[in-house]
Amino acid sequence: MQTAAPKARRERKAAVKPWARALNGAKAKDVFFIVARGALVFSNLRPTFVVYVTLQIIFVDCLRKPKRRRNFATRIGNVAQVVEQRTENPCVGGSTPSIATHLFFSFLFRLSPIKGALFVLATLTASCVWPSEKNGASTSAVRIVTLSPTLTEIVYALGDTVVGRDLLSSMPKEALAAPSVGYMRALSDEGILSLKPTLVLATSEAGPAAVLEKVAAKTKLILTPEALDVDSAVKTIEMVAAALNKSEKGNQIIANLRTKCDSAAKIVEGLKVRPRVLYLNSRGDAASLYAHGKATTADFYITGAGGQNVVDFAKIKPFSEEALINADPDILLFDQDTFERLGGLEGLAASALFSKLKAVKEKRVVVAPTAHFFGVGPYAGELLLNFQKAFYP
Numbered sequence: 001m002q003t004a005a006p007k008a009r010r011e012r013k014a015a016v017k018p019w020a021r022a023l024n025g026a027k028a029k030d031v032f033f034i035v036a037r038g039a040l041v042f043s044n045l046r047p048t049f050v051v052y053v054t055l056q057i058i059f060v061d062c063l064r065k066p067k068r069r070r071n072f073a074t075r076i077g078n079v080a081q082v083v084e085q086r087t088e089n090p091c092v093g094g095s096t097p098s099i100a101t102h103l104f105f106s107f108l109f110r111l112s113p114i115k116g117a118l119f120v121l122a123t124l125t126a127s128c129v130w131p132s133e134k135n136g137a138s139t140s141a142v143r144i145v146t147l148s149p150t151l152t153e154i155v156y157a158l159g160d161t162v163v164g165r166d167l168l169s170s171m172p173k174e175a176l177a178a179p180s181v182g183y184m185r186a187l188s189d190e191g192i193l194s195l196k197p198t199l200v201l202a203t204s205e206a207g208p209a210a211v212l213e214k215v216a217a218k219t220k221l222i223l224t225p226e227a228l229d230v231d232s233a234v235k236t237i238e239m240v241a242a243a244l245n246k247s248e249k250g251n252q253i254i255a256n257l258r259t260k261c262d263s264a265a266k267i268v269e270g271l272k273v274r275p276r277v278l279y280l281n282s283r284g285d286a287a288s289l290y291a292h293g294k295a296t297t298a299d300f301y302i303t304g305a306g307g308q309n310v311v312d313f314a315k316i317k318p319f320s321e322e323a324l325i326n327a328d329p330d331i332l333l334f335d336q337d338t339f340e341r342l343g344g345l346e347g348l349a350a351s352a353l354f355s356k357l358k359a360v361k362e363k364r365v366v367v368a369p370t371a372h373f374f375g376v377g378p379y380a381g382e383l384l385l386n387f388q389k390a391f392y393p
Contacts, residue, residue, distance in 0.1 A: 147202035150375030157378040164195040171371040189214040233376040260381020277307035278329035291319035305387035332359040335370040
């Protein structure tokens with residue numbers, strides 16, 4: 001005659017048995033659904049929460065009473081729902097996120113400690129290969145907002161995308177699909193945080209400072225140095241690559257940058273006569289001209305390509321019509337936006353001011369994408385070689 005099991009043991013078996021029976025009789029697609037759901041949950045929840053849940057699974061067997069186990073599972077499921085809604089996880093199989101997550105955790109906490117731990121291991125493994133589907137332009141698990149054209153170029157060079165960008169980020173063209181958060185020196189925290197970024201990349205030129213402080217309080221913010229030469233560009237690429245866990249790819253970009261810049265430097269060493277070059281930026285018409293002097297991206301390209309910067313002051317200053325006539329450069333360098341505002345070559349030739357210049361008369365006008373004049377980026381080596389060809393046809 002068999003002795004009846006203790007009441008507590010019978011209750012415990014009764015709580016586990018239905019789930020064990022359901023799992024044994026489940027179809028392959030059902031098991032896949034549960035593992036897939038778990039992968040999505042664990043790939044998007046905070047690591048601290050995952051560790052917490054795992055530890056609770058190991059010790060959940062201490063809750064001997066089925067009712068207490070069910071209540072505990074329900075509470076964890078409710079917490080997961082809130083976390084999931086905040087991270088905007090997608091749902092699987094057409095189920096709503098809250099119901100799917102609740103079912104996942106309810107199932108999880110009815111397993112034995114060993115089975116539960118193994119199940120967590122399986123879902124964590126699946127989460128490493130399961131694709132993350134986020135709304136927005138980015139297909140990465142990281143939602144990136146860049147506040148500098150140079151940083152935007154670096155992110156795309158590393159093979160990633162952005163969900164938001166500053167107004168002047170136009171390279172590569174794919175970046176234009178992401179919404180603009182405004183001019184890099186006149187930002188608002190509401191515009192940036194509305195995109196729910198997990199990583200914001202900015203240079204020391206971004207601002208106002210109060211806005212960046214508010215952003216840093218809500219999400220991860222990385223400030224990079226202003227890239228005005230090869231060394232600072234390398235530092236910036238290293239910082240962004242490390243933040244995106246793509247240091248190997250970053251090293252490849254850096255190696256290519258150094259190789260191209262070294263090639264340009266060797267060509268410049270043999271030059272005896274250098275053309276006088278002036279880079280002008282216009283914010284509307286010829287009445288608002290700004291020249292870029294020393295310690296600017298334009299100066300890096302002018303001198304690196306074998307030219308001589310006409311102006312000897314530092315940074316960016318207004319440039320009067322009289323100063324322009326007196327400078328009379330051999331070559332005029334424009335960004336694409338300024339060149340178009342001034343009407344192109346025809347507009348310059350028809351201008352009472354520019355038509356007097358030697359560079360316009362000889363049609364020695366060089367134009368480059370606007371985004372490249374806001375910092376030395378991953379393609380600076382190629383740009384230097386292209387400028388050399390334009391300066392020395």
